[in-house]
Amino acid sequence: MMLIDCPECGPRDETEFHYGGAAHVAYPADPAALTDQEWARYLFFRANTRGDFAERWVHSAGCRRWFNAVRNTVTYEFTAIYPAGTPRPGAQV
Amino acid sequence: MTGRRLDGYGSRIERDRPLTFTFDGAVHTGFVGDTLASALLANGVSVFGSSIMKGRPRGVTSAGPEEPTAIIQVEEPFPEPMLTATTVELRDALVARSLRGQGKLAATGDPERYDAVHHHAELVVVGAGPAGLSAAAAAARRGAKVLLIDDRPAPGGALLGRAELGWADELVGELAALPNATHLQRTTVTGYYDRNYLIAVEHRTDHPDHGLAEGATRERIWRIRAGRVLLATGAHERTIAFAGNDVPGVLLAESARVYLHRYGVLVGSDVVVFTEHDDAYRTAVDLFEAGAAVTVVDPRQTPPRVPAGFAGKVLSGSVISSTEVDENGVLTAVLVGPTGGGAAHQRLSADVLAVSGGWNPAVQLFSQSGGSTVFDNATGGFVPDTATQQVSVAGSVVGLRTSAEAVEDGIAAIKALFGESPADRETIAFPESEPEPVPANPPAALYAVLPPGADPRTLTEHYVDIQRDVTIADIAIASGAGLRSVEHVKRYTTAGTAHDQGKTSGVVTSAVLAAMQGVEVGELGVTKFRPPYTAISFAALAGRERGDLYDPVRTTGAHRWHLDHGARWENVGQWKRPWFYPQTLPGGGTEDMHAAVTRECIAARTNVAFMDGSTLGKIDVQGPDAGQFLDMLYTNLMSSLKVGAIRYGVMCAADGMMLDDGTVFRLGDEHFLLTTTTGNAAKVLDWMEEWLQTEWPHLRVGCTSVTEQWATMAIVGPRSRALLAALAADLSVANADLPFMAWKDTSVVGLSARVARISFSGELAYEINVAWHDAAALWDAVWAAGAPIGLTPYGTETMHVLRAEKGYPIIGQDTDGTITPQDLGMSWVVSKKKLDYIGKRSHARPANNAPNRQHLVGLLPVDPAVPLPEGAQLIDVSNASAPLVPPVPMLGHITSGYFSAALNSTFALALLVGGRDRMGSTVHVVIDGRPTPAVVTSAVLVDPDGLRRDGDPAGDGPAIDLIARGAGLPTSPLASLSGDLAALSKRPGTAVRVAEVPLTTALNLRLTRGSAGAEAVCAELGVALPPRTGAIATGDGVELLALGPDEFLLLSGPGHARELAGRIEMAAGPADRGSGFVGVTDVSASRTTLRVSGPNARTVLRHGCALDLESMLEPSCAQTMLAQCAVVLISDGLFTPGEEADQLRIMVRSSFAAHLARWLLLTSVEY
Secondary structure, three states: OEEEEOOOOOEEHHHOEEEEEEEEOEEEEEHOOOOOHHHHHHHHHOOOOEEEEEEEEEOOOOOOOOEEEEEOOOOEEEEEEEEEEEEOOOOOO | OOOEOOOOOOOOOOOEEEEEEEEEEEEEEEEOOOOHHHHHHOOOOOOOOOOOOOOEEEOOOOOOOOOOOEEEEEEEOOOOEEEEOOOOOOOOOOOEEEOOOOOOOOOOOOOOEEEEEEEEEEEEEEOHHHHHHHHHHHHHOOOOOOEEEEEOOOOOOEEEEEEHHHHHHHHHOOOOOOEEEEEEEEEEEEEEEEEEEEEEEEEEEOOOOOOOOOOOOOEEEEEEEEEEEOHHHHHHOOEEEEOOOOOOOEHHHHHHHHHHHHHOOOOOOOEEEOOOOHHHHHHHHHHHHOOEEEEEEEOOOOOOOOOOOOOEEEOOOOOEEEEEEEOOOOOEEEEEOOOOOOOOOOOEEEEEEEEEOOEEOOHHHHOOOOEEEEEEEOEEEEEEOOOOOOOEOOOHHOOOOOOHHHHHHHHHHHHHHOOOOOOOOOOOOOOOOOOOOOOOOOOOOOOOOOOOOHHHOOOOEEEEEEEOOOHHHHHHHHOOOOOHHHHHHHHHHHOOOOOOOOOOOHHHHHHHHHHHOOOOHHHOOOOOOOOOOOHHHHHHHHHHOHHHHOOOEEEOOHHHHHHHHOOEEEEEEOEEEEEEEOOOOOOOOOOOOHHHHHHOEEEEEOOEEEOOOOOOOOEEHHHHHHHHHHHHHHHOOOOOOOOOOEEEEEOOOOOOEEEEEEEEEEEEEOOOEEEHHHHHHHHHHHHHHHHHHHHHOOOEEEEEEOOEEEEEEEEEEEOOHHHHHHHOOOOOOOOOOOOOEEHHHEEOOOEEEEEOOOOOOOEEEEEEEEEEEEHHHHHHHHHHHHHHOOEOOOOOHHHHHHHHHHHOOHHHEEEOOOOOOOOOOOOOOOOOOOOOOOOOHHHHHHHHHOOEEEEEEEEEEOOOOOOOOOEEEEEOOOOHHHHHHHOOOOOEEEEEEEOOOOEEEEEEEEEEOHHOOOOOOOEEEEOOEEEEEEEOOOOOOOOOOOOOOOOOOOOOOOOOOOOOOOOOOOOOOHHHHHHHHHHHHHHOOOOOOOEEEEEEEEEEOOOOOOHHHHHHHHHHOOOOOOOOOOOOEOOOOEEEOOOOEEEEEEEOOOOHHHHHHHHHHHOOOOOOOOOOOOOEEOOOEEEEEEEEEOOOOOHHHOOOOOOOHHHHHOEEEEEEEEEOOEEEEEEEEOOOOOHHHOEEEEEEEEHHHHHHHHHHHHHHHHO
16 A cells, blocks of 8 residues: 655655656647557556556545656655656756 | 473563463463463464465464464454464454465454544654664653554563663653654554554454554554654564475574463473574574573584583584474474585474574565665675665564664664764663673575575475565576566465465565576565555454445435335435435325336426425635636636526537536626536636636636535426415516526515526426525425325436436436537537637637547337336447347447336437437437347427426416415534533543534635725624634624635524625725635535544544644634535634643534534544
8 A cells, every 4th residue: 555645745655646647748739730650649548657657646535636757657755745747857958 | 392381481471360262162270461372382283274285284483473384363352364373463262273275354344443644744663663663762851742553462672671661661751751752552554654664463353462542443444654764674584595494393593482481481401402593592592591402503513602501402503404293294303404505414303493593674664655775794684775765674673683773773863863962861771681692703694495406496395575475486487487576476366465465475585596597695675565564454454434334325305204105216426315205005005116217207397396405515706807707618608697587508628528417596796696507516616726826817707616505496387386386475486587598586475586497307397406404494385285286206227217208417427427408409608709618719729529439319119118228339230130249330329218107118318329319210229138129319308399498388286275384493413422422521531521512603715815895894793814724804793714814604593694794895895906805605504513522632633643643722714524524614713732621623524514423423432
């Protein structure tokens, strides 16, 4: 049972959260401008990272706020938790 | 074995308190403090069962939870299979029997209760032996919040001496006096999960003197979150694989000593001890002193210095080569041969063979935590190596051998945690008055005795896993088959997969396999350990969550009315919805479902009928950008909707597939109310929040669930307008004043209501929405007015028939995540004009318009009496009478199938490949393997031109008189349980009180921190904005709870919602909104409040709430889960847990309130 540090509510059990998949996959500014292949990549293609992975979580049983986190997919250790819409800490801009 | 009870021994048993019990039909006596195993041994019982594969007799091997052989069935007080006799504590009238392998589950429900509790600790110490006790005491002295857990009936671990046990008692007494220490015996940590989350099982009442009140639970699951874990889990003695090592009479050496010292049982009179290390000589000495004849067989050429007083024989340079048994298969003699091989040269008669191959440090929990293990030469077993969690280890689990060493190690572990120097003194002195015999030599590991030159595949009597009957031969066959990994060999042979999970035998398996592969056992390793450490009963895991409390049952405000009117129930998600209302037949008996539904359908299509629609999801959407947001969310345009109007809408996922559908009410310029399907209410709200927060945070929109704010009654049928006119005197019900898809706020039978003209049946129909707590009053009044004219209640089945006759799809029933609005023939609900909406790009894919997509169509069977079952396949056959030859071309499947009274035929909705191009053609439905012909039609089968929507063209019929009555009083969700709650709270000496605080005013506020609007609202309310999520601010008669960064809950006494909302809107109106906005939603009826108070208030809540309630001592709130219900938990003041004045409030959604109250009633019994 992971313990996830909600930025609003503090550490809570994993069961209070829902997982939102990879972070930093923005809705395309103009979907109509994309080819079918490009649109399919947005819809269906995600990295399956072994190690640190930037992902989205929502505290569904608490404040209902979405946030981003970097979690190691091997050890399940969270190394960063940061607001939705902000870049991954330490990432090259 | 010829076990017998001795005087002068037995620290744990109370000889003045005898107990009578039955085993295999024979009545025996034992004492309080005995285990079933010790009592049976004292009565001379040797055989406890037989092995599962070979049926060989099995005796007792150990004295603890590692037991591999003495697996028994308890029959009374309640049947329980496969318990270890070594851990079953003796009780009066216990009835048990031996087993061959598997036991038998009870045929009746378990009358005992089970529960769970959440616990938070800075340090959890597992194991109350010398290392664990001293560590727990050292940590508790330093002020840490400590939880000490041990699986045995008494603390002390492996300690047997009186002085040592006195030392343990002293530390236990010290811990008991410290408020920051909690100590649990008879509690097994069975699982070690991520972030130091431990699961433990406490056995509470299966022993005399438990001292718990009537109604106490039998077993309790502890869900523990630990800052740090110290594992002082000790070690298990290891078996040795030799020929005939599985017979009753062969047991672990230290266990023989345990039976003597703890239970006063001398397990035999002719004892042979077989060991290659010095620790087992303690057994030889003690059993000899107790009167047994003892011979030690030691493979070493030079045996250790034998302690003074031991006058038994020591056969050095010798091994046990085989065993002899009597006609019952019980040990009678051992054959001794030379170390290294050669023929047996000596036969020793023996009724007990005490074996010790060395020690297996109990690394199970460390391994579960993710830590790696490494081979340890000193023990011949594996010890903890690298940790991946915040975990320490101390004592014999790291290979230490003496109690004094373990004590020091436990203290050192705590010093390390507190960053202290190891040299600092700690005053936990271990008694030196009763020193253990100090082993002279380091232990040497002996895993197996192999006849030299023998083919290991022939060693079918050398058991490595006694419980699974796995022998060296089995390992050899697995190895010969090419299996290299110990994990593969485990699964191939089943070694280590039994009840004991290889606790005594796992390392032996690895060692035997390593020898076959010519590698060191340390190189080969052992299998990874996984939870549970010992078996857990399903009853304990289920806890309170069984029967009525298995899953929350959500009920509507009219639940009582449905009950009183004979509703049969359909479970829709967690909701209980009336399914149909069978009537009593004139000649006796009651209608079946077909008759009831047919009658209900006819009433709705020819007269007037009503149903409970309260379970529909309802979401209040406010803000300057709400219209823009809904335009993206729905496939059609919502921003153009006029205030007072309603529009049907469809939501799709980004892949273009149907997500949900419902109606949207425009309540104001910046205010909408949307409905969702019953099952998707939470999902749709989550979906909206996801887009708002992660993609479009610039949109000023707030979404609030109001599902339980509004109770919804649908009244349906050509007479519904006449009925509504009678119910709502102030409302003009004329078609022109209240047209299709319009709503009006009004008064219905004196209740404040919103009436909407919506139809899910094609008939003239209305929805009456009132506050949730007014539902009971509404149903009573409408029934009183309507019953005389034939008003008919109907349930979900009739609702489904009526909507299917009109071709209205149910998302999730007629769609399956691969269906678009176009597939449903609903292109009209998809905007061509909007630049974008979620799903638009996917709808533009050419494949979405391919002719081979499945379309929703209607089906009419050629034989109108044939039911068309949901899920039946549609196939393409040219000759329906010929046998079907695979592959049969599949065309689709039936999604909904019913009998229609209006059509006097069965009918179905189906998804059919290219269905719209097949109108009028015949397809075949596979029913019971036979193709059955049906004609493809439009999905709209009844009133295709929509003529009935505005009612009967001939008029509404005669006016209906309203029976004069005053407006009904509101009914709070727990009104029917108030007596039970009061009785609980008035029990003599109760330490917890529970009461409903009904009808509290609650407004959900959206306030943007730092905005002028927020400041204006706070100034108006005379309250400061709480500084952070979870904080509470109080003002004049109001409380403001911060639920999130921009979401607040304003609480006040009953009846202030309208006035407070008005003041807030007035204050916010003129403020410069900038990037923020002010939203107000009345949620007074959405939840009810339970007040839980008294010294045990927090203790009760800990059973269902994972939060650390002791950290909520100041006034604060938290949204979390309690007993599977989403709640707002409010801690009410500066209280200390355990004080009389301690008080918390729980705000729970109205539909969940009864479930939570029942949970509280049950959980509070013990307090």
